[in-house]
Amino acid sequence: MKEITLQMQELARELLQKGEVNVVLGWEKGTFWYLSPPAFVDKPEDVERLVYDDYCHHNLSKYLMDYRYQEGKVAVFLKGCDSRAFNILLEDNQLEREKYVLIGIPCPGMKDQEKAKEFGVNGDIPLAKKCQECKYPNPLVYDYFLGDKKAADEAAATKEAKAKEYSDVEQMEKMTSDEKYDFWSSQYERCIRCYACRNVCPACNCRECIFDQSRTGWIGKANNASENQFFALTRAMHVAGRCIECGECERACPMHIPIMLLNKKLIKDINELFGEYDAGVKVDGVLPLGHFDKNDPEEFM
Amino acid sequence: MSVKETSSNWEPKILVFACNWCTYAGADLAGLSRLQYPPNIRILRVPCSGRVNPQFVLRAFQRGVDGVLVAGCHPGDCHYVTGNYFTRRRFLLMQRLLEYVGLDPERFQARWISGSEGPKFQEVVTKLTEDIKALGPNRKLRDAQ
Ligand code: SF4
Numbered sequence: 001m002k003e004i005t006l007q008m009q010e011l012a013r014e015l016l017q018k019g020e021v022n023v024v025l026g027w028e029k030g031t032f033w034y035l036s037p038p039a040f041v042d043k044p045e046d047v048e049r050l051v052y053d054d055y056c057h058h059n060l061s062k063y064l065m066d067y068r069y070q071e072g073k074v075a076v077f078l079k080g081c082d083s084r085a086f087n088i089l090l091e092d093n094q095l096e097r098e099k100y101v102l103i104g105i106p107c108p109g110m111k112d113q114e115k116a117k118e119f120g121v122n123g124d125i126p127l128a129k130k131c132q133e134c135k136y137p138n139p140l141v142y143d144y145f146l147g148d149k150k151a152a153d154e155a156a157a158t159k160e161a162k163a164k165e166y167s168d169v170e171q172m173e174k175m176t177s178d179e180k181y182d183f184w185s186s187q188y189e190r191c192i193r194c195y196a197c198r199n200v201c202p203a204c205n206c207r208e209c210i211f212d213q214s215r216t217g218w219i220g221k222a223n224n225a226s227e228n229q230f231f232a233l234t235r236a237m238h239v240a241g242r243c244i245e246c247g248e249c250e251r252a253c254p255m256h257i258p259i260m261l262l263n264k265k266l267i268k269d270i271n272e273l274f275g276e277y278d279a280g281v282k283v284d285g286v287l288p289l290g291h292f293d294k295n296d297p298e299e300f301m
Numbered sequence: 302m303s304v305k306e307t308s309s310n311w312e313p314k315i316l317v318f319a320c321n322w323c324t325y326a327g328a329d330l331a332g333l334s335r336l337q338y339p340p341n342i343r344i345l346r347v348p349c350s351g352r353v354n355p356q357f358v359l360r361a362f363q364r365g366v367d368g369v370l371v372a373g374c375h376p377g378d379c380h381y382v383t384g385n386y387f388t389r390r391r392f393l394l395m396q397r398l399l400e401y402v403g404l405d406p407e408r409f410q411a412r413w414i415s416g417s418e419g420p421k422f423q424e425v426v427t428k429l430t431e432d433i434k435a436l437g438p439n440r441k442l443r444d445a446q
């Protein structure tokens with residue numbers, strides 16, 4: 001990854017020096033060794049800040065929304081999941097492809113930040129859960145590709161062959177309805193409705209989110225399990241079919257609510273009901289809840 | 302639900318989202334034909350079953366209904382041609398999601414009832430009321446229980 005970091009810096013310097021882009025979005029070292037927050041580099045002399053290491057979790061595609069009405073181009077580094085996020089933003093007509101210079105980088109998987117905190121710098125830190133289950137570690141859309149494409153493709157093929165992992169969802173499904181309800185209520189009782197999960201999510205790209213429309217009163221101001229679950233279930237339904245499994249919502253949640261357990265349930269059901277589908281892999285205007293098939297399962301007669 | 306309500310006189314409250322073109326006409330026909338059905342349902346007319354979004358259903362449960370029925374034209378008969386196909390996808394998913402978070406699956410139903418199916422309307426709401434009576438009051442997802 002050292003080598004990729006150097007390549008990243010070199011390419012970023014070149015793009016900035018030539019004036020092809022106004023800013024490069026990447027990652028830099030944060031306050032702690034297990035944090036690599038986003039970096040916004042707009043001067044060639046600053047490119048040394050850029051890094052690529054085991055903690056570059058942040059999905060940079062979402063930040064491109066901030067540049068969509070600005071003049072000039074923006075360069076961005078994309079891991080596999082970031083590229084799916086970029087595709088979803090294209091699909092939702094939020095971004096123009098030509099405005100962005102995409103620099104794809106293969107992803108070996110990012111390490112679990114919570115475990116890193118716990119085990120320390122010399123500990124044996126496992127990959128984050130979403131990375132263990134990741135099917136598309138390589139960028140699906142890019143203008144430049146850093147690193148060894150062939151080796152990366154081979155590594156990805158072994159991952160893709162792996163069946164989708166839903167054991168946690170299945171375990172949940174086996175509980176009785178009261179157990180399920182108690183589980184989810186106790187989770188969402190803790191939600192502080194900071195909306196970090198929404199803000200970080202590439203599928204949550206509405207100009208005005210319904211949870212910000214205070215006059216229509218979709219959601220009450222009270223913070224209780226009922227309102228919080230209304231928020232959680234509504235958001236889950238809104239991103240259904242567009243969630244690209246980047247796991248950013250869960251990582252960003254300060255209360256450690258297992259948001260992916262909701263998202264994965266919807267992904268599992270979409271696959272079962274309407275056929276195999278991975279969001280953000282293709283940009284073809286066909287979203288699971290945005291179209292239909294006359295032969296869809298019929299359970300409502 | 303009134304605070305005075307006790308378990309002995311509890312009656313379920315059921316919200317029916319009925320599409321203007323089919324199910325609402327079906328309910329009308331049931332009435333005109335003097336078909337008896339339980340008074341526990343409250344009908345809310347919507348232009349199309351596709352107008353019902355997940356928030357409507359969740360909000361109903363929050364505010365104290367014991368069951369929700371979304372009803373519209375049969376697939377292929379939608380006044381807007383394809384609205385109910387989207388409804389079908391959306392609520393197939395949502396029904397499973399509600400079950401997943403612990404709601405009794407009987408409490409959320411969707412049905413296709415056409416304008417000529419007065420008897421079917423009667424049958425569906427009668428059955429739904431009986432099922433929900435058997436389950437008892439819904440406390441889940443309720444706001445300020
Ligand atoms: S990030 Fe967590 S605490 Fe914040 S609104 Fe989302 S679920 Fe609630």
Ligand code: SF4
Pocket residue numbers: 197200201202203204239242243244245246247248249250263
């Ligand atoms: S819901 Fe979570 S996992 Fe899905 S796209 Fe949004 S942030 Fe990523």
Ligand code: SF4
Pocket residue numbers: 198203204205206208209210211234235238239
């Ligand atoms: S929660 Fe729903 S309305 Fe809000 S940004 Fe996400 S998709 Fe849009």
